Amino acid sequence: MKIQFTILLISILTFGNSYSQKAGSATISIHETRVEYLENPEGIDIPHPRFSWILKGEGRNRFQSAYQIIVTSSLEKFIKNEVDIWDSGKVNSNDTNQIEYDGIPLKSDSKYYWKVKIWDESGGISEWSAPAHWSMGLLNFSNWKGLFIGHDVGYNKADKYDSLYLPPARYLRKSFKLNKKIKKATAYTTALGLYELRLNGNKVGEDYFLPGWTDYNKRLYYQTFDITDKLHEGENVIGAIVADGWYAGYIGYALLVRLDKVREFYGVNPSFMGQIHLEYEDGSTEIIASDKSWKSNEGAIREADIIMGETYDARLENSGWDAPNFDDSEWKSPKIYTYPNGKLEAHPGTKVKNVEQLKPIEITEPSPGTYVFNLGKNIAGIAELKVKGNKGTKVQLRFGEILKSDGHIQTENLRKARATDTYILNGNSEETWQPKFTYHGFQYVEVTGYPGIPNLDAITGLVLSSIETNASTFNSSNAMNNTLFKNIKTTQSANFFEIPTDCPQRDERLGWTGDAQIYMRSATYNSDVAAFMTKFLVDLDDAQRWYGAYPNFAPFPYSRPNQYAPAWMDVGIIIPYNMYKVYNDTRALDFMYEGMQKFMRFQEDASTDYLRPGGGNNWGDWLAVNEETSHDFIGAAFYGYDAKLMAEMAEALGKTEDAAKYRNLFENIKKAFAKKYILENGQTTEDTQTTYALALYFDLYPDGLAKKGAARLAEKIEKNGYKFTTGFLGTKHVMLALSKYGYNDISYKIFQQTEYPSWGYSVENGSTSIWERWNSYTKDDSENSDLNAKMNSFSHYAFGSVAEWMFQHAVGIDTEDSGYRNIIIKPAITKEMDFIEGSYKSINGTIASSWNWKGNNLLMNIKIPVNTKAKVTIPTSKEANIKEGNKSLNKHSSIKVLDSNENETILEIGSGVYTFSIKM
Ligand code: BGC
Numbered sequence: 001m002k003i004q005f006t007i008l009l010i011s012i013l014t015f016g017n018s019y020s021q022k023a024g025s026a027t028i029s030i031h032e033t034r035v036e037y038l039e040n041p042e043g044i045d046i047p048h049p050r051f052s053w054i055l056k057g058e059g060r061n062r063f064q065s066a067y068q069i070i071v072t073s074s075l076e077k078f079i080k081n082e083v084d085i086w087d088s089g090k091v092n093s094n095d096t097n098q099i100e101y102d103g104i105p106l107k108s109d110s111k112y113y114w115k116v117k118i119w120d121e122s123g124g125i126s127e128w129s130a131p132a133h134w135s136m137g138l139l140n141f142s143n144w145k146g147l148f149i150g151h152d153v154g155y156n157k158a159d160k161y162d163s164l165y166l167p168p169a170r171y172l173r174k175s176f177k178l179n180k181k182i183k184k185a186t187a188y189t190t191a192l193g194l195y196e197l198r199l200n201g202n203k204v205g206e207d208y209f210l211p212g213w214t215d216y217n218k219r220l221y222y223q224t225f226d227i228t229d230k231l232h233e234g235e236n237v238i239g240a241i242v243a244d245g246w247y248a249g250y251i252g253y254a255l256l257v258r259l260d261k262v263r264e265f266y267g268v269n270p271s272f273m274g275q276i277h278l279e280y281e282d283g284s285t286e287i288i289a290s291d292k293s294w295k296s297n298e299g300a301i302r303e304a305d306i307i308m309g310e311t312y313d314a315r316l317e318n319s320g321w322d323a324p325n326f327d328d329s330e331w332k333s334p335k336i337y338t339y340p341n342g343k344l345e346a347h348p349g350t351k352v353k354n355v356e357q358l359k360p361i362e363i364t365e366p367s368p369g370t371y372v373f374n375l376g377k378n379i380a381g382i383a384e385l386k387v388k389g390n391k392g393t394k395v396q397l398r399f400g401e402i403l404k405s406d407g408h409i410q411t412e413n414l415r416k417a418r419a420t421d422t423y424i425l426n427g428n429s430e431e432t433w434q435p436k437f438t439y440h441g442f443q444y445v446e447v448t449g450y451p452g453i454p455n456l457d458a459i460t461g462l463v464l465s466s467i468e469t470n471a472s473t474f475n476s477s478n479a480m481n482n483t484l485f486k487n488i489k490t491t492q493s494a495n496f497f498e499i500p501t502d503c504p505q506r507d508e509r510l511g512w513t514g515d516a517q518i519y520m521r522s523a524t525y526n527s528d529v530a531a532f533m534t535k536f537l538v539d540l541d542d543a544q545r546w547y548g549a550y551p552n553f554a555p556f557p558y559s560r561p562n563q564y565a566p567a568w569m570d571v572g573i574i575i576p577y578n579m580y581k582v583y584n585d586t587r588a589l590d591f592m593y594e595g596m597q598k599f600m601r602f603q604e605d606a607s608t609d610y611l612r613p614g615g616g617n618n619w620g621d622w623l624a625v626n627e628e629t630s631h632d633f634i635g636a637a638f639y640g641y642d643a644k645l646m647a648e649m650a651e652a653l654g655k656t657e658d659a660a661k662y663r664n665l666f667e668n669i670k671k672a673f674a675k676k677y678i679l680e681n682g683q684t685t686e687d688t689q690t691t692y693a694l695a696l697y698f699d700l701y702p703d704g705l706a707k708k709g710a711a712r713l714a715e716k717i718e719k720n721g722y723k724f725t726t727g728f729l730g731t732k733h734v735m736l737a738l739s740k741y742g743y744n745d746i747s748y749k750i751f752q753q754t755e756y757p758s759w760g761y762s763v764e765n766g767s768t769s770i771w772e773r774w775n776s777y778t779k780d781d782s783e784n785s786d787l788n789a790k791m792n793s794f795s796h797y798a799f800g801s802v803a804e805w806m807f808q809h810a811v812g813i814d815t816e817d818s819g820y821r822n823i824i825i826k827p828a829i830t831k832e833m834d835f836i837e838g839s840y841k842s843i844n845g846t847i848a849s850s851w852n853w854k855g856n857n858l859l860m861n862i863k864i865p866v867n868t869k870a871k872v873t874i875p876t877s878k879e880a881n882i883k884e885g886n887k888s889l890n891k892h893s894s895i896k897v898l899d900s901n902e903n904e905t906i907l908e909i910g911s912g913v914y915t916f917s918i919k920m
Pocket residue numbers: 502503508512513514515619622791796798
């Protein structure tokens with residue numbers, strides 16, 4: 001299909017776009033057209049998909065005044081401009097996202113082509129956007145013809161706590177002949193377990209860890225692949241390799257704490273299900289579905305487990321098994337398994353991909369024959385091995401995040417995660433191998449059993465992630481902070497892996513909800529996580545406890561009661577709120593609303609006089625140092641925050657009665673909270689940094705006392721040598737609360753701190769990632785055995801939640817409404833730093849802001865995307881001291897002075913690039 005698409009593009013570029021009305025004077029162009037946040041997605045199953053695009057254009061104050069979308073059912077019609085599906089007509093609106101398809105019902109197994117054009121502020125018409133498409137998956141149960149097929153590999157009944165059970169992968173194949181020319185071929189495939197789809201000797205698609213992790217009792221995602229150009233006349237072979245994955249393999253810490261179940265949380269036998277839909281040029285159709293006629297076998301993958309690792313015996317390869325001309329007479333008929341209870345649905349998120357390849361920067365040999373490859377940064381992913389040697393030679397790969405003082409990798413912190421891959425050579429020629437169904441969190445790869453002395457080429461690090469961290473840039477006059485920023489991105493990439501995990505290395509890798517909610521807003525600055533989080537909302541909704549609490553992690557495979565905790569369970573409110581705030585996504589709110597209300601009722605029931613107690617599992621301000629905040633305080637504070645966000649979300653959905661109810665609830669909580677926890681002098685009863693940070697940021701201070709509370713927080717931090725005492729919950733809120741109340745200089749002092757506990761401390765200790773603990777490691781104490789053996793991850797994004805402050809305050813980019821249409825540019829400008837520059841690619845395009853001291857002059861560069869406007873705070877009250885592009889403000893008709901107070905002037909600007917120089 002790609003080929004046809006390219007031809008279409010060429011024809012449009014060559015012959016012009018005949019459908020387009022004569023373009024007016026507008027120089028606005030349309031970019032990044034998306035459907036459901038995704039670029040040309042295959043197989044979605046949403047009846048009214050949402051469109052979005054980004055506008056770019058020269059000059060200032062540019063905006064869209066209207067748009068028109070057209071959708072056709074075929075390329076031919078698209079080219080001829082025969083609009084048979086939907087023509088929105090000219091819609092007078094400046095919306096560029098969350099625009100719902102509103103045409104005739106979309107059909108199952110169908111591809112659609114679309115484009116959009118816009119009218120600018122003076123009625124000029126843009127060119128049509130580049131052609132884009134999406135396809136609908138299988139929308140009805142009756143469309144599914146495939147059976148769930150697998151292969152019987154027996155079962156090992158050894159004691160579950162004493163030995164690992166790691167069955168081999170299952171291989172499935174089907175040969176079929178095509179005698180006619182194909183017009184279109186689509187594969188719809190899934191597995192209970194993990195699968196890789198193969199076609200005529202190659203992997204189909206680029207994704208890893210398909211079909212993704214869900215509560216398989218509730219839903220199972222399938223994938224759609226356009227395979228039109230991968231089939232040929234004559235014999236074709238479709239194949240699938242299936243492994244345990246999350247469905248049947250080890251998950252999390254179950255083995256460590258000896259839960260009843262340590263694996264097989266959803267089922268025992270992984271199986272594959274799928275079908276190919278063929279549409280011939282003569283108009284006839286055919287479906288080739290997984291059934292008894294397929295063949296099954298074992299093969300070279302002898303062990304395959306997400307957290308334990310993979311073993312590949314190349315001597316057992318059935319070479320050519322997934323291609324034509326293979327003799328499968330020895331293969332068996334597959335075993336048929338029952339259909340799962342869960343619904344079959346299209347994966348709504350972004351899938352795991354290889355986003356970067358790393359060449360080792362060094363090899364060491366800490367003991368004879370043990371080689372350690374340093375990949376330069378702490379990632380999640382796999383290692384590709386290149387090796388040549390005798391048949392039967394066994395090469396073992398183990399993975400570590402740091403080295404011990406003797407140069408060996410540290411594996412104690414992996415706990416029960418074996419994280420070991422083994423490759424057994426077939427001895428033919430140079431062999432290249434990478435595992436398919438496991439991944440590790442690591443910077444170092446330990447190689448043993450390598451024949452001869454390996455060179456740097458022997459190992460390549462493949463970084464795997466569900467996201468790209470390319471939405472933000474940050475640069476400042478402090479090199480440590482710049483490294484910190486890189487480390488935050490590295491760790492976000494490592495943990496946005498199908499779900500937001502706590503860490504990628506040890507026997508955990510769970511969607512811990514406290515971590516996810518704390519980091520959510522930071523995540524959005526670094527990456528477009530709209531689709532990724534849309535999927536996680538489904539996980540949260542599926543995992544919500546029957547009594548209303550959101551659990552400690554989602555998906556939640558364990559059957560353990562009362563798995564919820566204050567600040568963890570609040571994820572079900574905080575993530576949807578941010579989806580709305582950042583992406584203007586009210587559909588996410590709609591989807592979660594019932595569950596959120598149930599959660600609010602759960603909190604109400606648990607409260608006495610509007611105070612929600614700690615309750616559930618209690619981690620408090622997890623990993624705080626030297627100060628402890630009571631769980632009841634945290635419980636009560638987050639309940640207040642939830643009520644406040646609920647009011648805003650209800651309003652956004654037009655539920656005004658609910659909004660009033662939650663506003664009222666918030667006021668009542670605020671009163672009760674203040675009565676119990678805030679003293680008349682503005683101090684909190686517990687007087688910890690975290691208590692001030694939460695109460696101030698959540699607006700729980702009674703009017704008039706907040707300033708005193710903020711002053712006390714500032715004083716405490718100063719007295720503590722500009723260092724934290726906070727854990728997961730307090731840390732980012734300290735930064736946000738200080739800046740909210742004007743204590744930016746103090747925020748910057750903590751931000752640049754290098755003594756423990758601080759971010760700078762990890763950077764100074766050579767970190768390439770964000771650590772779980774403030775003191776995960778010191779150069780002098782790399783053994784730190786007590787910590788290392790228990791829980792000491794070097795890839796935990798929770799403390800990276802400072803990114804929210806970095807963008808909202810240091811760079812100064814925020815949104816006043818939802819979705820960055822009314823942008824706030826308010827950098828926290830300080831003499832503590834020489835300059836800061838950053839950018840954020842919002843759903844409306846890239847916003848940039850920088851500030852730079854030139855002696856007593858301040859330079860501010862700002863870029864605002866087309867179709868948005870911004871309120872810019874300039875840190876002087878003297879309008880006369882502000883120039884833009886060397887002209888005073890009153891010479892600019894389009895820059896409005898909105899307000900000024902004793903310290904600042906607030907301007908309103910439209911799209912464009914601005915250079916302000918300010919005499920301070
Ligand atoms: C995880 C955390 C999580 C915590 C709950 C840990 O094991 O790694 O990130 O939030 O448990 O206390």
